[in-house]
Amino acid sequence: MTPSAAFFPPFFFLLFSMLALTPIHRFNAAALSQDQDQDNDATWLLSFKASVYSDPSNLLGSWNTSPNPCSNSSSSSSWFGVSCDPISSRVVSLNLTIPSQGRQPNGFNILSGTLSSSLAHLTHLRILSLAHHAFSGRIPPQLGSLNSLQILELQGCNLSGSIPHSLFLSLSLHFLNLSHNSLSDSIPPGFLNSTGALAVLDLSNNLLSGALSSSKSSSNGCPQSLAYLSLSNNFLVGNIPANIGTCSNLTTLLLNGNLFEGKIPSTLGRLSRLQVLDISRNNLSRNKLSGYLPERLGELEGLQHVLLAENNLTGEIPNQIGELTSLLALNLSHNDLRGYIPTNLGNAKNLEIVLLDHNSISGEVPSSLAALSNLALLDLSFNNLSGPIPPFKHAINCDSFKGNPFLHSCPDHGVSAPPTGLPFPLKVRKGQNRSKLRSFVIGISTSVSVLVSILTVIFVFILGRRKLSRLASLRRKVVVTFTGAPPGLNYDNVIRATGNFSVGNLIGSGGFGSTYKAELVPGFLVAVKRLSIGRFQGIQQFDAEIRTLGRIRHKNLVTLMGYYVGKAEMFLVYNYLPGGNLDTFIHEETCMNKEWRVIHKIAVDVANALTYLHYSCVPRIVHRDIKPSNILLDEELNAYLSDFGLARLLEVFQTHATTDVAGTFGYVAPEYATTCRVSDKADVYSFGVVLLELLSGKKSLDPSFSEYGNGFNIVAWARLLVAEGRSFELFSPELWQSGPHDDLLAMLRLASSCTVESVSVRPSTKQVLDKLNQLNA
Incomplete structure (x- = not known):
């Protein structure tokens, strides 16, 4: 007798016994209950459909009251995106995700709406995939009660608010992807729930903040099934939890692009199956990862990618790194590592990328490194190698x-x-005439002494001349010039070229004064900003302050070439930029090139300029009046920030005590407007407003906002559209049509993070620049 035959009779005996013992009316009731459950599933799906207010390609057109989505006996359904269990006739899958290759550039096949909590009533649902639509708003916490749900994909949906804690309490969920949204607040405690079944968790590219914490009730650490964990490109702070080291099956750990501090936990060395480790670009100053590289990393035989760049790691590169025979990429650049390059690094025969640049590594380049046959990219620059x-x-x-x-x-x-500049002695051979060496050293010392004396005289002479020049400029009409000034830059030529500041040469005006176009010599144009003299006093103080600005040079800042200070008149001379300003570029319909590539480049240029002012200038400069009209363009649409440092002049040299805010209504950060307390985060807020204008083509106080009431601005409008799931309506039609949608939505998320009211949550300009550089140009 075959095994199947042996099983067959007892099975049917038991079945018939159950049927015999089951009253007829109870059997009919069960069948009726099944039909009711099918009808209920249809009701909940139609309720979800009702929450979709935009379906331009009629994706849900097959969803009707009749027939029932699970009316046939197969797993397929006549309702688009719906799959059923052929036995229970219940909905088990709702998959409306549009593959990237199937997305239309104008967003024609994208659904818009909110996530209805009615989906939580599909109690047999195993797969819920709504990725890359515009289902914005909050994630219904009721989804965590779906006891059969195994896959939840909501990436790229513009979702906002916090992540429901209930999702991490699920015992059935294997795959959770909430990446590329605008989710904020902290990650719920205990997100690494040891009792869960998660294999993939992706929360990357959101606005998540706060520190990571583990559940006190989850003493065993994270689920043993977890293989992929990505929290990259958020605003997470604090230490990396040590209990991540209990994720024994983890193969990929991505924590890059956050604000983590402290040391890399040594417990990561327990992750024996780890293949990819990326903790790079935790970029906020004062809050970088520090300490030593854990030696136990060298025990992870399957590790293929070690990416720890742009932190504050110290100590030496562990010798154990050379034992990673599977290693393909090693990036430890932009840290403070010292010591030597391990000679056994050449044992990692599969290495293709080695980036150790911008450290303090010394010693020689090991020959074993040069012997790597697969090495394709190497960077050892800016160290102390010899x-x-x-x-x-x-x-x-x-x-x-x-x-x-x-x-x-x-x-x-x-x-x-x-090298020609290597200090003496490299090596002195025996028998060499030491008197010659001593004579050489004495000669060099004498020459250096004479040279220092000459340089001192020259320095005193130049310094004296500069002081006399500045004093003379106060008595006479002398334009003080800086590096790069044209030969014809003098007072008489400026007055002549501007037509004595005639209206015909006026190209702009603002809070600090009016700007005029001037052709000093044929073919050489400058911009002359004539300052409102009544707003300043203290000529000598002004002279000292403006000289500081004259030394600033950056590729995305307008160049101050010279200035004139008199008792009745003051003006500054800048390089002229023929492309006009960003305000004209955004709001005039005749301007072309309003495409993603150009807008992204302009945003990066301005962020570069702001980062330089905030972090590289001593003392650092807060602009206080970031707006499109203060961003100038050249013929190739490269962007340059103007009027930097002038708010400082206004503050120090106004003729009377004042509490006026330096800035423009519609761009001023709320805390600056109410308290007059200035910080670099106020510039970040203004920059966020500029990003919203670039994306939408609207003004910060656009007339179209009047329907919402007085005081409604572009920031409030953007928040409203995101909250209602209509993010795509913010973008100018031509920009949204040309795409790419993912990058545009990512820039919108960044603009939203820049314009949050909480100063502590707002990113720094360094972080903003980092986020922009990550976008696809």
Whole structure:
């Protein structure tokens, strides 16, 4: 007798016994209950459909009151995106995700609406996939009560609000992807629930903030099934939880692009199956990852990618790194690592990328590194390396070694010559005449003494001349010039070229004064900003302050070429930019090139300028009046920030005590307007408003907002559209049609984070620049 035959009789005996013992009316009641459940599933799906207010391609057109979605005996359904269990005739899958290759550039096949809590009544649902639609608003916490749900995909839906804690209490959920939304607040405590079944958790590219914490009730750490964890590109702070090291099956850990601080927990060395580790770009100053690289990382035999760049890691590179035979990419750049490059790094035979640049690594370049046959990208620049460069198996870029003053010159034919600037002695051979060396040193010392004396005289002479020049400029009509000023820049030429500041040459006006176009010599144009003299006093103080601004040079800041200070008149002379200002570019219909590539480039340029003012200037400069009219363009639409530092002049040299806010209504941060307390975060808020204008083509106080009431601005309008799931309505039609939608929505999320009312939650300009650079240009 076969095994199946042996099982067959008892099974049917039991079945018939149950049927015999079951009253007829109870059997009919069960059948009736099943029909009612089917009808209920249809009701809840139609309730969800009612929450969709935009379906331009009629994706849900097949969803009707009749027939029932699960009326046939197969798993397929006549309702688009719906799948049923053929036995229970219950809805088990709702998949409306449009594959990337199937998305239309104008968003024609994108659904818009809110996530209805009615979906939580589909009690047999195993798969819920609504990715890359415009189902914005909050995630219904009731979804966490779906005991059969295994896959939840809501990425790229413009969802906002916090993540429901109930999702992490689910015992059935295997796959959770909430990436590329605008989810905020902290991640619920205990998100690494040891009793859960999660295998994939992706919360990347949101606005999540706060510190990571683990559930006190989950003493065993994270679920053993977790293989993929991504929290990258948020605003998470604090320490990396040590209990991540209990995720014994984790293969990918992505924590990059946050604000983590403290040390990398040594418990990560327990992740024996880890293949990809990325904790790079935790960029906020004062809050970087620090400490040593855990030596136990070298025990992770399957590790393929170690990406820890742009932190504040110290100590030496562990020798154990060389034992990672599976390692493909090692990026430890932009840290403060010291010591030597491990000689056994060459044991990692599969290495393709080695980036150790911008550290303080010393010693020689190990020949074992040069022997790596798969090495495709190497960067050892800006360290303290010395000695010869060994011959590499493949052609190398000499830029990979620059910034190492004691390293031999880059070899042309496998031979490395010593550097000319290496200090003496390199090596003194026996029998060498020491008196010659001493004479040489004495001669050098004497020459240096004479040279220092000459330089001192020259310095005193130049300093004296500069002081006399500045004093003379106060008595006479002398334009003080800076580096890069044209030869014809003097008072008489400025007055002549501007027509004595005639209206015909006026190209702009603002709170600090009016700006005029002037052609000093044929073919050389400058912009002259004539300051409102009544607003300033203290000529000598002004002179000292403006000289500080004259030393500032950056590729995205207008160049101050000179200035004139008199008792009755003051003006500044800048380089002229023929592309007009950003306000004209955004709001005039005749302006072309309003496409993603250009808008992204302009945003990056301005963010670069702001980051330089906030972090590289001493003392640092807060602009206080970021707006489109203060952003100038050249012929190639490169952007330049103007009027930087002038708010400081206004504050220090006004003729009377005042509490006026330097800035423009509609762009001023709420805390600055109410308290007059200035910080770099006020500039971030204004920059966020500029981003919203770039994306929408509307003004910060656009007349179209009047229907919402007085005081309604572009920030409130953007919040309203995002909350109602209509984010796509914010973008100008031509910009949204040309796309790419993912990048546009990502920039909208960034603008939203810049314009939050809470100063502590607002990102820094460094973080804003980092986020912009991550977007696809």
